[in-house]
Amino acid sequence: MAPRSPARFLGWSAAAIALSAAVALAVWREPLGRFLLPDPRLNQRLAAADAALARGELTRADGKGARELYEAVLAADPDQLAAQQGLARIRAAVLVNIDRALRAHRLEEARTQLGLAASLSVPQEQLQPLQARLLELDRSAARLPEWLAAAQRPGATAKQALEAYEAILAVDAGNAIALEGRSEVLGRELERAQALLTQRRLAEAEAIVAAVIARDPAHLDLPEAQAALGEARDRRQRQLAGLLRTAQRDQRAGRCERAAKRYQQVLADDAGRLVAREGLQACASKLLQRANEQIARQDFASAERGLAQARSWSPELPGLTAARRHLRQARADQARLQTRSQVTQLPQLLAEARDAIRTEHFLEPPGASAWDRLRVAASIAPGSEELKKVQNEYRRAARSCHEQGLVENDLGRAQACLEALVAIDPGDTRLVPARLQLAERWLAYAEERIGASDFVAARRALNAAQAIDASNARLAAMEARLRQAEGVPQARQP
Structure with missing residues (x-):
């Protein structure tokens, strides 16, 4: 086959290019026209839209x-990109407006803006x-009549009325009735502060003025009240x-109690007054x-009162702890000295204790027993x-007595x-x-007495065993046997 001529090839290529250009021109003629020769009306509308957005005119009827x-x-x-971006900016601006309206409790405005956002x-x-925030505010708004009634209720305190008005304003910041009512209550509170100032109750008046400033710093009566408060402070x-100055004179004259009282009065009003x-x-x-x-003079009662007073005036006073320790030691030393004077009684007490031991009066009679005498001697x-x-x-x-009592079966003595x-x-x-051994002996004796029909003695023995060892396993059976022997009806078991 003969090779194609270059002229023929170039001709076909040119024809193909021309055909492609013709097709592209036909398809992209309108877009290219808009790009190369934009419609001046669209540009005017874009400029007007941008200006309206800048003015905050997001939508107009x-x-x-x-x-x-x-x-x-x-x-x-x-496909106009600038217009698409403009609508996106409008959506963002609407969201900002809704949030701002909700924060200011402008519920109708928020509701309108939410509708715009949805569209x-x-x-x-x-x-x-x-x-959700709008719904919650709507629910709170439904309570406005209730709060208004609470604020205007006869006998309501200033605190109650203010709380009710503040609840209303938290939902409806521009509520005229609540604003006026709050202003009236705060005005009466400022009048009360003025009255307290005439009674020299400065701290209470200061608290009232501070509370009014916190609620309504622009209240019309505040400047007058603040001026009066400043004069009272001066x-x-x-x-x-x-x-x-009077306290310092009393202190120099040695009148500590009077000086301290005045110093405390100063500190009650000004805790930071270093002087x-x-x-x-x-x-x-x-x-x-x-x-x-x-x-040192052993006047311990006066010293105790003085140290207590000093501690109330200055809890961290250097030397106070050491003085209290010294007081305790001095009292203990005095007690030991007094005990020495009682030592002369010791031989007589011990002799009386020995006599009581020989007669086995270990715990009886009270006050004269061997145990009582030994206890007094031990305290001396x-x-x-x-x-x-x-x-x-x-x-x-006592041990010998106990053992002998067991041998002789004299259980009362042994006990x-x-x-x-x-x-x-x-x-x-x-x-x-x-x-435990003595309890068993009492139970054995009780059993013996039951057999001899000596129920009184058996009951005493059983009570003695129970007093010594209440957990003894034989007690219940012995009790049942004694009650049966006495002819007492037994409780039926379920």
């Missing part, structure tokens, strides 16, 4: 709002939180200065010095060797002697087996 103008451009040219196809996930400062604090501490130091002297001379010797004699005698051992050594675990 006459069609000259930003939304209407952008939509008109898009109707003519759906602009704002995504539901952006609208839903705003709709007068109070002058009074405190005079009181401070008054230092003066009060100086008065406390003077009392501390006097208390130390009273301790707890470390006495002679006392310890008699205490050991007590233990040996009394065992109780004497428990009294002197209540924590001695070696006495536990002896108690």
